Amino acid sequence: AQRVTQPEKLLSVFKGAPVELKCNYSYSGSPELFWYVQYSRQRLQLLLRHISRESIKGFTADLNKGETSFHLKKPFAQEEDSAMYYCALTRDSSYKLIFGSGTRLLVRP
Amino acid sequence: EPEVTQTPSHQVTQMGQEVILRCVPISNHLYFYWYRQILGQKVEFLVSFYNNEISEKSEIFDDQFSVERPDGSNFTLKIRSTKLEDSAMYFCASTRDPLDTQYFGPGTRLTVL
Structure with missing residues (x-):
């Protein structure tokens, strides 16, 4: 079965420090990978998807098929990056999002 | 910018009661989803x-x-006879094309007593 794993429930860093939120997946086909973010008291919103290869708010993520990973990175964290981050995938012939359990990022001043 | 809306924001109900959660997707979207988060x-x-x-x-x-x-x-989600374990946040999402980004509503918190 398809699965998305985010091993860290909480990641706490200081402002200006690099951030890496880990995401691993299990799926034998060709998944599409996403990062969604939920800021405090706001809705889930797409941060980025691997197919678009964009950098949003300074975040990037590279799909590593060999390691089945899609880690989210940012070189210099900002306080406004504090939020809940969810990694998700969709698989061939299905468009439902399969989510990981989420990582709460706390950026301290 | 158009957004998905959901009502109510919080629903409290007794076990065994029927509830209807409502969503208004973005107007030109054709694909609709419900998710939940316990x-x-x-x-x-x-x-x-x-x-x-x-x-x-x-x-x-x-x-x-x-x-x-x-x-x-x-776009509505009906639960005919609610159970305690149905207590969760329910999210609606919509998209114009299944390959496009899914846009989420703010959620309805359902509490079953």
Whole structure:
């Protein structure tokens, strides 16, 4: 079965420090990978998807098929990056999002 | 910018009662989804809906659940006889094309007592 794993429930860093939120997946086909973010008291919103290869708010993520990973990175964290981050995938012939359990990022001043 | 809206924001009900959660997807979107998140757990897919039909549903989506698009704007999730374990945050999402980004509503918190 398809699965998305985010091993860290909480990641706490200081402002200006690099951030890496880990995401691993299990799926034998060709998944599409996403990062969604939920800021405090706001809705889930797409941060980025691997197919678009964009950098949003300074975040990037590279799909590593060999390691089945899609880690989210940012070189210099900002306080406004504090939020809940969810990694998700969709698989061939299905468009439902399969989510990981989420990582709460706390950026301290 | 258009957004998905959901009502109510919080619903409290007694076990065994029927509830209807309402969603207004973005107006030119054609694909609709319901997800739920039990407190402390993952966001889980419930059902997808296109062209007035369910296109996919999860194991959670049993006979107690139903979805409907009663008019051109609303998309509803009905739970016929609520159980304690139905307490969760329910999210609606919509997209114009299944390959596009899914846009989420703010959620309805359902509390079953």
